[in-house]
Amino acid sequence: MTALQHVRFGAFYAVHLPQPDxxxxxxxxxxxxxxxxxxxxxxxxxxxxxxxxxxxxGESRLPTPPADARAVxxxxxxxxxxxxxxxxxxxxRFDLLYRLLWRLxxxxxxxxxxxxxxxxxxxxxxxxxxxxxxxxxAFVRFRVVPPDPDAMGRETHxxxxxxxxxxxxxxxxxxxxxxRRFAGMRWSILTPQGSLHWDGETLCEGPxxxxxxxxxxxxxxxxxxxxxxxxxxxxxxxxxxxxxxxxRKYWKNMPETALIADLxxxxxxxxxxxxxxxxxxxxxxxxxxxxxxxxxHACRKCPIGLLENRAVMGEGPPGxxxxxxxxxxxxxxxxxxxxxxxxxxxxxxxHLERAGIDRQAAYxxxxxxxxxxxxxxxRRLHQSPTAKEIDxxxxxxxxxxxxxxxxxxxxxxxxxxxxxxxRTASIARERGRxxxxxxxxxxWITAHPSYLxxxxxxxxxxxxxxxxxxxxxxxGRLAELVE
Amino acid sequence: MTHPTVIEKLAVLAxxxxxxxxxxxxxxxxxxxxxxxxxxGSTEGMGIxxxxxxxxxxxxxxxxxxxxxxxFDCHYCINRKSSNVARARFTPQEVADLTMxxxxxxxxxxxxxxxxxxxxxxxxxxxLVETARILRHEHQFRGYIHLKTxxxxxxxxxxxxxLLADRVSINVELPTDSGLTRLAPDKNARQIEGAMxxxxxxxxxxxxxxxxFRHAPTFAPAGQSTQMIVGADGASDAxxxxxxxxxxxxxxxxxxxxxxxxxxxxxxxxxxxxxxPLIREHRLYQSDWLMRFYGYSAQEVVQATDSxxxxxxxxxxxxxxxxxxxxxxxxxxxxxxxxxxxxxxxLGTRAVGQILASRRHRTLRLxxxxxxxxxxxxxxxxxxxxxxxxxxxxxxxxxxxxxxxKAEQLELFAA
Numbered sequence: 001m002t003a004l005q006h007v008r009f010g011a012f013y014a015v016h017l018p019q020p021d022x023x024x025x026x027x028x029x030x031x032x033x034x035x036x037x038x039x040x041x042x043x044x045x046x047x048x049x050x051x052x053x054x055x056x057x058g059e060s061r062l063p064t065p066p067a068d069a070r071a072v073x074x075x076x077x078x079x080x081x082x083x084x085x086x087x088x089x090x091x092x093r094f095d096l097l098y099r100l101l102w103r104l105x106x107x108x109x110x111x112x113x114x115x116x117x118x119x120x121x122x123x124x125x126x127x128x129x130x131x132x133x134x135x136x137x138a139f140v141r142f143r144v145v146p147p148d149p150d151a152m153g154r155e156t157h158x159x160x161x162x163x164x165x166x167x168x169x170x171x172x173x174x175x176x177x178x179x180r181r182f183a184g185m186r187w188s189i190l191t192p193q194g195s196l197h198w199d200g201e202t203l204c205e206g207p208x209x210x211x212x213x214x215x216x217x218x219x220x221x222x223x224x225x226x227x228x229x230x231x232x233x234x235x236x237x238x239x240x241x242x243x244x245x246x247x248r249k250y251w252k253n254m255p256e257t258a259l260i261a262d263l264x265x266x267x268x269x270x271x272x273x274x275x276x277x278x279x280x281x282x283x284x285x286x287x288x289x290x291x292x293x294x295x296x297h298a299c300r301k302c303p304i305g306l307l308e309n310r311a312v313m314g315e316g317p318p319g320x321x322x323x324x325x326x327x328x329x330x331x332x333x334x335x336x337x338x339x340x341x342x343x344x345x346x347x348x349x350x351h352l353e354r355a356g357i358d359r360q361a362a363y364x365x366x367x368x369x370x371x372x373x374x375x376x377x378x379r380r381l382h383q384s385p386t387a388k389e390i391d392x393x394x395x396x397x398x399x400x401x402x403x404x405x406x407x408x409x410x411x412x413x414x415x416x417x418x419x420x421x422x423r424t425a426s427i428a429r430e431r432g433r434x435x436x437x438x439x440x441x442x443x444w445i446t447a448h449p450s451y452l453x454x455x456x457x458x459x460x461x462x463x464x465x466x467x468x469x470x471x472x473x474x475x476g477r478l479a480e481l482v483e
Numbered sequence: 484m485t486h487p488t489v490i491e492k493l494a495v496l497a498x499x500x501x502x503x504x505x506x507x508x509x510x511x512x513x514x515x516x517x518x519x520x521x522x523x524g525s526t527e528g529m530g531i532x533x534x535x536x537x538x539x540x541x542x543x544x545x546x547x548x549x550x551x552x553x554x555f556d557c558h559y560c561i562n563r564k565s566s567n568v569a570r571a572r573f574t575p576q577e578v579a580d581l582t583m584x585x586x587x588x589x590x591x592x593x594x595x596x597x598x599x600x601x602x603x604x605x606x607x608x609x610x611l612v613e614t615a616r617i618l619r620h621e622h623q624f625r626g627y628i629h630l631k632t633x634x635x636x637x638x639x640x641x642x643x644x645x646l647l648a649d650r651v652s653i654n655v656e657l658p659t660d661s662g663l664t665r666l667a668p669d670k671n672a673r674q675i676e677g678a679m680x681x682x683x684x685x686x687x688x689x690x691x692x693x694x695x696f697r698h699a700p701t702f703a704p705a706g707q708s709t710q711m712i713v714g715a716d717g718a719s720d721a722x723x724x725x726x727x728x729x730x731x732x733x734x735x736x737x738x739x740x741x742x743x744x745x746x747x748x749x750x751x752x753x754x755x756x757x758x759x760p761l762i763r764e765h766r767l768y769q770s771d772w773l774m775r776f777y778g779y780s781a782q783e784v785v786q787a788t789d790s791x792x793x794x795x796x797x798x799x800x801x802x803x804x805x806x807x808x809x810x811x812x813x814x815x816x817x818x819x820x821x822x823x824x825x826x827x828x829x830l831g832t833r834a835v836g837q838i839l840a841s842r843r844h845r846t847l848r849l850x851x852x853x854x855x856x857x858x859x860x861x862x863x864x865x866x867x868x869x870x871x872x873x874x875x876x877x878x879x880x881x882x883x884x885x886x887x888x889k890a891e892q893l894e895l896f897a898a
Binding site: 109112113114115116120134137138139140141142143144160162177179180181182183184185218220222223224226227228229230231232233234236237238239240241242245246254256260263264267386387388418423424 | 489490493494495497498500501502515516517518519520521522523524525527529531532533534535536537538539540541542545546556558564565566567581584585587588589590623668743761837838840841843844845847851854855
């Protein structure tokens with residue numbers, strides 16, 4: 001007895017699915033039809049809400065398979081792929097799956113032939129569904145409704161609600177993921193096809209929803225947007241790569257995407273500004289000390305030059321064997337227009353005298369030529385120059401060095417050391433020994449006298465001793481070199 | 484002075500973290516918060532990118548620094564102590580709370596926490612570990628945590644980081660030791676590699692214990708990774724590929740990330756001002772893929788470089804290798820081994836798998852191969868099918884010009 005005897009010859013069948021993603025229903029009916037030998041072109045599969053087509057008039061009562069019908073064969077790979085593909089929005093998916101199931105009965109290894117058109121279509125469907133599932137996990141955005149005592153006066157948990165518009169029928173398929181991830185939260189995901197609600201223990205399905213059912217905003221979104229804008233690197237714009245993974249269709253439900261247009265528009269400008277800020281065009285270097293003196297008075301290459309102050313030029317004989325470099329002029333130096341005349345200068349003078357160094361024979365100057373300060377009432381309070389400002393002003397110090405040609409340079413403090421070395425130096429580590437400079441002269445590094453003035457007690461004594469030792473070493477070295 | 488608000492600090496500390504390339508949240512064990520009282524979070528093996536920035540990079544983790552104050556002075560780094568950037572500092576509690584707030588709204592997969600060095604390496608490491616502890620033990624957080632570890636910190640603290648985090652990483656920063664000495668005077672190549680070696684041992688040991696005892700603690704289940712900066716020093720692609728290969732072999736790294744040096748605000752004068760072309764970073768990642776998934780050795784990738792040791796920018800390294808070693812082509816897709824198929828420019832691992840499965844059922848024609856690949860035009864010169872033979876094509880001198888993509892102006896917002 002063949003199965004054909006149970007089928008009316010040439011009959012068409014129509015299967016109405018109760019849900020667009022109901023795999024077990026499809027499997028039961030498909031098994032039944034295969035066992036009754038109904039070929040794929042005689043079955044129409046209809047999901048709820050589908051338009052009736054030519055076959056819709058087909059028999060909806062399916063034939064009963066014979067008692068001795070052969071078991072339906074389907075590889076594990078097929079069942080897995082079919083479970084995913086059935087979530088696709090393509091109305092032809094049931095047809096495709098039934099056709100493949102039909103072919104599997106004759107050739108159980110159909111799926112291995114990746115160049116086959118049906119197999120490739122199945123592959124496409126599963127990949128698109130998997131991508132939609134993945135994108136839903138990525139792009140769902142919850143918004144919080146604060147806790148509110150319910151009708152019985154009990155305190156409820158805060159409720160996290162998301163609105164999402166999936167492309168395929170993936171909501172049910174994705175429920176497991178969201179319950180595993182947000183187990184300890186009360187949440188709802190609303191979509192045009194249906195909704196999911198989790199109260200911390202049980203999951204229930206609800207009817208389709210509207211966007212207006214979800215909250216319109218969340219206070220945390222401002223922080224999220226700020227994060228999004230800050231993590232973006234304007235020096236590397238790759239819009240194509242972004243659009244490939246985050247197509248525009250998802251943008252409308254993601255709070256951060258409103259920023260994209262402005263970030264892109266501003267990016268090239270921001271990068272250009274960063275590169276431009278790195279280069280300061282100083283023009284030609286003056287060839288005499290007098291010309292440098294004139295030029296620094298007009299220098300506005302860094303913000304210090306814009307303050308209310310005047311440039312303080314170095315002083316001392318050209319050709320001096322020793323150059324002493326401080327940080328920047330202080331309040332009194334700025335008023336006097338001479339370097340090291342304030343309290344720090346007086347302390348320096350005392351120590352120089354004790355070490356046997358003649359200040360009049362040395363060229364005394366500063367790494368930064370203008371006084372940097374902030375106003376505190378009527379007082380101008382010293383501010384340390386930034387690395388950038390020191391590096392900019394280095395141009396003038398290099399000019400002075402090229403003209404004075406000292407044999408020994410003494411840097412007082414970290415700022416002065418930076419303006420000579422071009423890098424941040426640690427005084428504790430680098431004092432007490434010579435450093436070779438690229439013009440063949442020798443650099444010695446020590447503390448700034450104003451540092452000694454700020455200390456008290458034992459610490460001050462200790463630092464003064466180190467300072468004096470450094471100066472003595474420089475004096476000794478100077479005597480050797482000048483001979 | 485008023486204290487900066489959380490949002491101001493977030494802006495500063497996210498900005499400071501954006502030069503770390505890694506954002507992966509994959510490769511860890513499966514975890515769920517079901518059955519954990521008040522638990523939040525899960526990891527399912529595959530990472531999820533929750534958003535994409537216009538720089539094309541995925542946003543998977545909340546990637547921030549605990550603080551961008553730093554006592555180190557590395558020239559390429561925006562957070563070096565001599566830099567003039569705005570500084571800010573989060574407490575571990577603030578970071579943990581922010582992570583939870585973002586995670587609950589499904590913005591992120593977890594946290595990638597790094598930090599400038601404040602006070603001392605140990606103090607900084609303690610703060611990083613404390614943040615992870617609050618997340619894991621007080622918030623019952625089951626999501627992904629990536630902690631940057633500090634090579635100078637004590638091994639005990641680094642071990643604690645491994646117990647709490649999914650992934651740990653230590654940046655090698657620059658491909659050559661001389662580059663490191665010049666640009667990162669406070670760092671030491673020996674110390675960095677020593678710390679990576681220690682981490683490798685700890686991961687292997689924990690994995691071994693886990694096999695014997697079910698309740699043995701997991702230790703950095705997603706392994707360790709590192710990052711190299713490309714284009715800040717004079718290292719060639721050959722240097723970089725060689726270094727990466729040694730790191731993969733020597734320290735069992737999951738990933739070596741490349742970060743094209745990009746201009747930073749208030750840059751140090753030692754650095755090149757212009758960025759290297761972004762495509763260079765892309766070519767290095769492609770060569771990384773060749774080594775990890777296509778069976779190329781580091782020497783073979785180096786063979787594809789030019790006389791300066793750099794990979795060509797206009798074509799990908801696999802095509803460059805094939806053009807240089809044309810005697811291996813064409814290969815017969817119906818007969819040749821998987822290893823040779825993987826060397827055909829234009830065939831990816833997926834296409835190769837499909838060709839191998841399909842050829843058991845049919846003799847493949849060029850049309851069939853076309854269905855399985857993105858561009859048959861690229862593959863054609865290197866293969867033989869039952870109806871196609873590239874007559875002398877592999878001998879043509881202008882083959883490179885035929886296959887190299889045409890230079891074109893990229894359009895803003897091209898979709």
